[in-house]
Amino acid sequence: MNHYHTPLFTALRRHAACKPLQFHIPGHKKGSGMDPEFRTFMGDNVLSIDLINIVPLDDLHQPAGVIREAERLAADAFGADETLFSVQGTTGAIMTMLLSVCAPGDKIILPRNAHKSILSAVIFAGAIPVWVEPEKDERLGIEHGVTLTSIRQAIERNPNVKAVLLINPTYYGTSIDLLRMVKLIHSYDIPVLVDEAHGTLLHFHDRLPMSAMQAGADMAATSVHKLGGSLTQSSVLNVKGNRVNIRRIRSFMSMLTTTSTSYLLLASLDAARRQLALHGQALVEQTIRLAHETRRQINEIPGLYCYGEEICGLAGVYQYDPTKLCIHLEKLPLTGFEAERWLRETYNIEVELSDLTNILCLITIGDTERETARLIQALRHLSQTFRLDDNAVRHIKASVVPAASQFIVTPREAFYMPAEPLKWSQAIGGVCTEFVYVYPPGIPILMPGQRITAEIVDYISRHVAAGLPVKGPEDSTLQEIKVIMEDGRQHETVGPTGG
Template structure:
């Protein structure tokens, strides 16, 4: 196929140039009816292609024209048999693949530290999660992926499981051993779904870990907007093989997707795919080199430690070198202190900070100036805190993986009451509590809240990290199940 083409983007431009007068939504009509300040900022050309699914522009819910052509090119570029565009991020793509694979009371093997969209899908489907626990990194205070051995064991113990879902790579860039996990699942003829939110670039450079499709997975949800260069909220659902059908995936995706699909997002997927296919290898080579320069510099900066390929567990596949996790505990500060210091003193925004680390991304976008700015800022961060050390020996706190007492769906719909956070110890939760980013629930509906997790939540709140989920955003109270009901 001709990867130099961008049929969806080209179709939109051709339509805008024809100049037909729109008696249809969006009501701003190519920006004419829009607030002038906003129009000036985003530009008339952008607004001229903020269009809707009129007949010449195809329909995401049943594509037959330019969207179908763009999806076929994406499938080829990402090494899939089928690609489906999502204008609701990877969250919706994940929910669609889970709903396509499991139904009410069917078992799905998932890591406990999954993004909330996986757990939302499990609630919606009424499926039963069989949780496997990730490898914990006590040095950096983060969770890695799951091992193939853990997946194998879960499948041995639950031979009636209908699917396996894994996250690869993790937010911190650790890729799991997908080929071995796929082999374990396919031996039992069940599909492997991959949350590949942080791996949109993997298919485009041989030095990166293999992508989900290259590893033989059945479906993958991929945030092109995160690391592939498209607009925020645009993602791909990729598919191959016979264990899931493309028809079923299209139906479940359509079930969850808005009917007012943004053509700006769709066109940005089309053009991001073109750029990745044509230039991805060179741009990713440069991104890896730049990240390596900063990683080497971090090794020489007092108080800082970078997550290295050698730090990932031996049964993981490897580390995405474009992700730079810097552990700052040696400076006696938290990751969020580092985030604030870098914002206020160096004009730098991090991707994520947690209790102990700050995460920096190198993508197709960076130049040598970005390398200099970050290296210089990290040196100054270290220098500014050289007298510190008070918190340097603080013990690493990790969230405890709670036990599931009730199916997440039953807990979500059960009779509930609100109690103070401290009084919720040993109670079954009726809502999610998560730190965002990374958006991984510390506790979810159906799980028992432990004292350790209450302390972990409080530590995050005290550090000013964004703890989300509960209806009471102050987290003074949480919603728990009124009575205990046995797991069905």
């Protein structure tokens, strides 16, 4: 395949260059009908290709022309049989994967640290989740992957499951032995779906963990926009083999997708694929080198620890992605969130995310030594400002999400049941009907259908108290949560706002 070609991007440019008289949407007509300041800021080039699915430009809902050609090239680049472009982020690709294999009442095996998009898909599908706990890292306060043993046990107990969904790599950059995992799951003839939101580059360098397609997974939702160089919200769904039905997958993707697809997003996928296919290996090589050097320097800064190779072999970790710097504030007396704020206010640095004891910084194909040098300078200053005496005790403890509490009803049933808003202290013992998550990373701490326990409320309280972005409930002030109360409940006095 000729990866120098960009069929969609080139068709858009050619179309715009012909200057057709447009009597179709978008009504701004190449910017003429737009707010002048915004138009100037965006520029004529961008606005000239903000087009829609007119005949010469193909249609994402039934691609047969330039979009189809661009998708074929992407499939070749990602090692897939078929690639579907998504303009609904990886969220859209994940929902498509899950809905295409689960009918109402079907079971699916999911890791408990699944992203909220997976849980939303469970509710839309009416599927029944079979939870598998990821391995916990008590030192760092993060979660890694699931083990072969726990997946085997879940399948043996639920032989009628319709699929297993895995997260690989995790947001924090660790990955499981995906090849063996896929072989294990396929030995039961069950399809494997992979949330590969944070693994776009895996396929393009052999010193990164194995990609889902290399491991033989049936489907993988891959966020090209996160790390692969395309515009925010553009993503791909890669499909391989015949355990899953490509026609059904396309039809779900279409059902979930706007009819006014953004050609800017689609063209950016086409161009990102060209760059990755032609230069991915070299770009990733450079990125890995930069990340390794940055990690080395971070580990020389008193009070900080950034895991590396030594993490491999811990439970749930087979390989790691060195480009993700999980900076653990091991001996500094501040939370990750406070460090994030300090970096913003003192150095104008924005990190990817923070939690109680870590900040996550991503080194990408867009970085150079100039950026990493500034990060190192800021982290040295952070350490000097906050460092504890060697004998002092750090008061912030790493804290992993408590194991999932019991599901009393399915997420979908809970979501549609009448529920009353209650103060958190009164909600303990009840059945939750809403999601509660910290975003990022967007992993639900509580889900519809789940019993609310004192342990979970305490975990949420600590995050709220630390100022972390806890989201999800209709009451965004987090005073109340909508709950189905059963008879005989116990009230306890602990709440996420400390009350």
